[in-house]
Amino acid sequence: MMVSGSRSDWVDKCRKAxxxxxxxxxxxxxxxxxxPFPAIVSAAEATERVRLCPFVLNTSFYNPVLLARDAAGTDQLVEGRLELGLGTGYVKAEFDAAGLPFPGPRERLDHLEHTLGELRRLFADGQPRPAQEPHPPLLLGGHRDRMLRIAAREADIVGFTGIGFDRDGTSATVAGPExxxxxxxxxxxEAGERFADLELNLLIQHAEVTDDRMAALDGIRAYAPDRSVEELAxxxxxxxxxxxxIAEQLLAQRKTYGISYVTVLEAHLDAxxxxxxxxx
Known part of the structure; x- marks a missing residue:
């Protein structure tokens, strides 16, 4: 969710969720x-049950030692409710705004792999240590081969975006069921025997409860203009x-793909x- 407005607005939003x-x-x-980390701590203070996840951190912006400190400290403050979502960053404009060079995909993925190794070492040896042992669950997600290969090897939760972005993060293609x-x-x-222990996540791009499904789908055709209404469905x-x-669709996707963890955008929270x- 997006943190916007006052603290009370954010607290109300978290309690509502x-x-x-x-x-x-x-x-x-x-x-x-x-x-993300201050927002997560605030959310924990306002809630009792939900787990809390940066979805996902742009690791290209982070020094691994400082990230380990912030993540471990946050997990302590939220009493072991943290899930640590990690990505590479994909929007060139954000790197430009931060005054940082925008590395190519290989360099960003190299940094992610280095970060994962450092996090595991520092979580084991550093102070403060996370509340969860050996560390908060790691969520890694993406669409292309190398990112998913890393996730298959390193993650506890593998996230599928269902979208592939171009090099600068300015345009995307939508993945169909196949x-x-x-x-x-x-x-x-890629995961081999550890696949049975992985949780699979899917990021939902549009959620809408309606009695007129086809009309609603026709209304979002701009989202995937190359698709027919039937293909959108x-x-x-x-x-x-x-x-x-929708429940039937999600249960079918759980059976077909093994996806038991779905994420919806804040705009679709109520839906x-x-x-x-x-x-x-």
Whole structure:
């Protein structure tokens, strides 16, 4: 979710998410938004049950030693409710705004791998140590081969974006069901025996509860202009229909892909509320 407005607005938003039945509150890491770790600590103070996740940190902006300190300290303050989401950063404009060079994909992924190694070492040896042993669950996600290969090897939670971005993060292509299936199988092959212990996450791009599914889908055709309404209806990252239809879609995706953890954007927080009880 985006931290905006006053502290009371943020607190109310977090309590609402917990009351609706969400299990995790995610906080984005983008310039122009408040820093994720302070927002997570504030969210923990306002809630009792939900887990809390930076979704996801741009590790290219972080020194691994300082990141380990901040993550371990945050996990202590939220009493072991932290999930640590890590990515490489993909928006060139944000690097420009920070006055930092924008490395190519290989360099950003190299830094992510270095960061993962340092985090594991520092969590074991450093102070403060995380509340969770040996460390908070690691969420790594993406779409392309090398990122998913790293996630298959290192993550506790593998996130699928369902979208592939270009080099500068300015345009994207949407993955259909066949491509998502292929990406999941790629992770399965790379993870080997540890695949059974992985949790799979999918980032939902649009969620809308409606009695007129086809009309609602027609209204979002600009989201994927190269797709027909029927094709939009089949996209795993689009949830449109009655609460019962959406629940049926999510349960089918759990059976087909093994995805048990879905993330929705803040704009769709209310939309998925009536669906959650149908998934329990």
């Amino acid at each position: 917990e009351d609706l039945g969400y299990d995790v509150i995610g906080v984005a890491d983008h310039l122009g938004m408040p820093a 491509e998502l299936a292929e990406r999941v199988e790629f992770v399965r092959a 089949g996209l795993p990252i689009v949830l449109v229909g009655t609460a019962e239809q 998925l509320g009536p669906v959650i009880p149908l998934l329990r």
